[in-house]
Amino acid sequence: MPVASHASKRWIGALRSPLGITAAVLLVAVLVLAVVAPLIWQGRADAVQSAEILQGPSSAHPVGTDLLGRDIFARVLVATRLSVGLALLATAIGVTTGLLLGTAPVLLGRRAGRWIGALINIAVAFPALLLALFFAVIFGVGAKGAVLAIGFATAPGFARLTQTMTATVSSRDFIAAARVAGIGRMRILARHVLPNIAEPLVVSATMAAGTALLSFASLSFLGLGVQAPSYDWGRLLGEGLAQIYVHPAGALAAGIAVVLAAMAFNLSGEAVARAIGLRSTHAGKRAETATDHQIAQSEPEPDASDQPLLAVQNLQVSFPTASGEVTPVRGVSLTVRKGEAIGIVGESGSGKSLTALAIAQLIERPGQVRADRLDFLGADLREGVEQSKNELRRLLGTSLSMVFQDPMTSLNPTQRVGRQLAEVVREHQGADRRTAWRRAVDRLSAVRIPGAERRARQLPHEFSGGMRQRAMIGMGVMANPKLIIADEPTTALDVTVQRQVLQLLANIRAAEDVGLLFISHDVTVVGQVCDRVLVMYAGRVVEDLPTEALLHDARHPYTRALVAAVPDMTTDRDRPLAVIPGRPPDPHDLPTGCPYAPRCPLASDQCRQEDPALTTYAAGRRVACWHADLAPAAVPDNRTASDETNGLVQGDPVASENTDDQIAAPLGGERP
Numbered sequence: 001m002p003v004a005s006h007a008s009k010r011w012i013g014a015l016r017s018p019l020g021i022t023a024a025v026l027l028v029a030v031l032v033l034a035v036v037a038p039l040i041w042q043g044r045a046d047a048v049q050s051a052e053i054l055q056g057p058s059s060a061h062p063v064g065t066d067l068l069g070r071d072i073f074a075r076v077l078v079a080t081r082l083s084v085g086l087a088l089l090a091t092a093i094g095v096t097t098g099l100l101l102g103t104a105p106v107l108l109g110r111r112a113g114r115w116i117g118a119l120i121n122i123a124v125a126f127p128a129l130l131l132a133l134f135f136a137v138i139f140g141v142g143a144k145g146a147v148l149a150i151g152f153a154t155a156p157g158f159a160r161l162t163q164t165m166t167a168t169v170s171s172r173d174f175i176a177a178a179r180v181a182g183i184g185r186m187r188i189l190a191r192h193v194l195p196n197i198a199e200p201l202v203v204s205a206t207m208a209a210g211t212a213l214l215s216f217a218s219l220s221f222l223g224l225g226v227q228a229p230s231y232d233w234g235r236l237l238g239e240g241l242a243q244i245y246v247h248p249a250g251a252l253a254a255g256i257a258v259v260l261a262a263m264a265f266n267l268s269g270e271a272v273a274r275a276i277g278l279r280s281t282h283a284g285k286r287a288e289t290a291t292d293h294q295i296a297q298s299e300p301e302p303d304a305s306d307q308p309l310l311a312v313q314n315l316q317v318s319f320p321t322a323s324g325e326v327t328p329v330r331g332v333s334l335t336v337r338k339g340e341a342i343g344i345v346g347e348s349g350s351g352k353s354l355t356a357l358a359i360a361q362l363i364e365r366p367g368q369v370r371a372d373r374l375d376f377l378g379a380d381l382r383e384g385v386e387q388s389k390n391e392l393r394r395l396l397g398t399s400l401s402m403v404f405q406d407p408m409t410s411l412n413p414t415q416r417v418g419r420q421l422a423e424v425v426r427e428h429q430g431a432d433r434r435t436a437w438r439r440a441v442d443r444l445s446a447v448r449i450p451g452a453e454r455r456a457r458q459l460p461h462e463f464s465g466g467m468r469q470r471a472m473i474g475m476g477v478m479a480n481p482k483l484i485i486a487d488e489p490t491t492a493l494d495v496t497v498q499r500q501v502l503q504l505l506a507n508i509r510a511a512e513d514v515g516l517l518f519i520s521h522d523v524t525v526v527g528q529v530c531d532r533v534l535v536m537y538a539g540r541v542v543e544d545l546p547t548e549a550l551l552h553d554a555r556h557p558y559t560r561a562l563v564a565a566v567p568d569m570t571t572d573r574d575r576p577l578a579v580i581p582g583r584p585p586d587p588h589d590l591p592t593g594c595p596y597a598p599r600c601p602l603a604s605d606q607c608r609q610e611d612p613a614l615t616t617y618a619a620g621r622r623v624a625c626w627h628a629d630l631a632p633a634a635v636p637d638n639r640t641a642s643d644e645t646n647g648l649v650q651g652d653p654v655a656s657e658n659t660d661d662q663i664a665a666p667l668g669g670e671r672p
């Protein structure tokens with residue numbers, strides 16, 4: 001298989017390098033000696049020969065003899081088992097404890113995680129050897145105490161590393177998708193988090209073994225580790241040091257053994273890191289060229305006939321700040337019916353994504369979601385409302401899909417695509433492995449991935465950007481969702497692939513009668529896909545209108561400015577693109593009155609003093625503007641001449657101020 005052969009080539013390459021060869025030879029020698037040395041040389045090492053006390057090196061005793069005439073070389077070889085064995089045991093204790101502490105935030109939730117994080121921070125601040133000495137005193141003198149001491153001293157560093165990497169992986173979209181899919185914490189940890197952090201952990205563990213070996217030798221040397229009559233390298237070093245002026249070779253032998261064994265572990269860690277480093281560079285390059293997003297998934301639930309799929313009233317999302325609270329979503333109301341596509345459009349920061357995340361129950365503490373109503377398929381999703389968590393989890397997991405935007409984080413890079421799709425039906429429908437796999441291949445074909453059977457066995461980096469996105473949509477429809485929430489699903493794609501993906505979403509909606517909540521900053525794209533459009537500004541819906549009305553009958557000056565900023569075939573290409581001047585307000589510092597007033601060409605004193613409510617002025621049409629009636633009823637055809645009326649300025653969006661927040665028309669975009 002190409003993946004396997006590629007991976008094995010890298011490992012073979014790393015193993016054949018001078019570093020790889022040295023590390024492998026040293027490690028194998030140390031491990032073999034640890035096993036066989038006591039079997040072969042134990043008798044010789046323990047044989048007391050009073051006639052040969054403190055002899056120098058000779059052919060019979062290569063590094064001489066000790067105070068009791070015992071052969072030091074044989075003793076150093078025999079001590080390999082205890083020295084290496086105890087170091088490995090201490091490392092295992094350290095790694096396990098570190099893993100448990102580092103993954104605690106994922107398993108126990110944020111609050112417990114914060115306490116444990118604080119504990120780790122305190123522990124990490126102490127040098128490991130100092131901690132080892134501290135624990136050695138607590139656990140008592142002897143090998144057992146030293147193992148525990150070194151193990152617990154290793155744990156904080158490992159916990160910190162695990163915690164950091166877990167947090168990084170946890171913020172990626174495939175984890176959010178798994179959570180929407182209702183996959184439990186333990187399983188997310190085992191299937192999605194640990195495989196993605198395993199490689200650096202293995203490298204650190206190998207290097208930690210080298211450090212544990214040195215620490216153990218130090219404790220034994222100080223008399224806190226292995227006690228007579230047992231002996232390890234640390235103890236032999238101590239004994240040899242007493243005679244160093246008589247014959248230095250005796251002391252050196254144990255010292256060299258410690259150095260060589262520690263090198264064996266550290267170099268092995270380096271070699272593994274290099275093999276992985278090659279791989280990450282490769283994967284990174286592939287990922288850079290990829291573009292896409294992601295879905296979580298779903299499964300059929302009997303639908304209550306004409307009840308809306310999703311009913312949201314006065315949704316608010318807040319976060320605590322140093323001076324109180326900021327509320328980036330300030331009272332959004334919307335309804336999505338079966339088979340209906342609703343678009344949410346607005347500039348960056350208007351609260352579109354937070355609205356989607358709040359609906360999918362993905363706002364994490366300390367974020368707070370409040371709503372007068374938040375019903376999905378008749379179930380009340382609001383926090384604190386008496387609901388069985390398991391039922392809610394199942395409902396969201398089976399009936400709601402999320403498609404995310406981020407091209408880099410859409411699929412779990414360590415799992416084959418087919419397996420990721422199959423997991424959805426295995427989790428919620430208890431399908432057996434083969435059935436789930438067949439369904440995954442079937443869904444990949446349904447989203448027009450050629451050679452679905454073969455592709456299902458590949459890893460995400462082998463897919464092109466558009467293909468990964470289609471695979472994500474395939475995952476989204478693994479279990480027949482009732483609602484798909486797509487957050488900027490085509491932003492990172494080129495125009496052709498974008499069109500294919502939009503078509504695919506439209507087909508799925510038509511064929512499966514799925515509701516779609518489609519979020520985009522691009523009014524053109526929303527116009528192509530949706531039946532209705534909600535325009536968001538500063539955390540509120542400022543206009544709600546059918547897509548047909550978007551072009552010629554929008555009433556809010558902001559909507560009109562968004563539409564007018566999109567170039568079309570009649571746009572004068574010699575003039576710079578039109579942009580909306582100024583930037584959206586900061587949710588921390590909203591102006592009094594209508595938040596759009598500072599940018600609005602129609603703003604009056606009333607606008608600057610009173611915030612207009614979203615008001616229904618015709619069936620299915622709502623607007624929040626004091627001057628909705630004054631606004632020209634349509635965008636005139638000659639948009640260049642009318643840009644001023646729409647509040648646009650001519651300017652190079654790249655060169656002008658506040659570029660990021662302005663709507664620049666997509667290249668090659670079409671009018672809705």
Ligand SMILES: Nc1ncnc2c1ncn2[C@@H]1O[C@H](COP(=O)(O)OP(=O)(O)OP(=O)(O)O)[C@@H](O)[C@H]1O
Nearest residue numbers: 319328346347348349350351352353354355521587
């Ligand atoms: N965890 C958070 N804590 C505090 N503020 C947040 C948090 N997440 C988002 N915000 C703020 O909420 C506002 C709305 O964010 P949101 O991501 O919903 O915007 P958006 O309209 O989706 O923009 P974009 O198109 O760039 O994704 C932004 O000002 C953002 O800085």
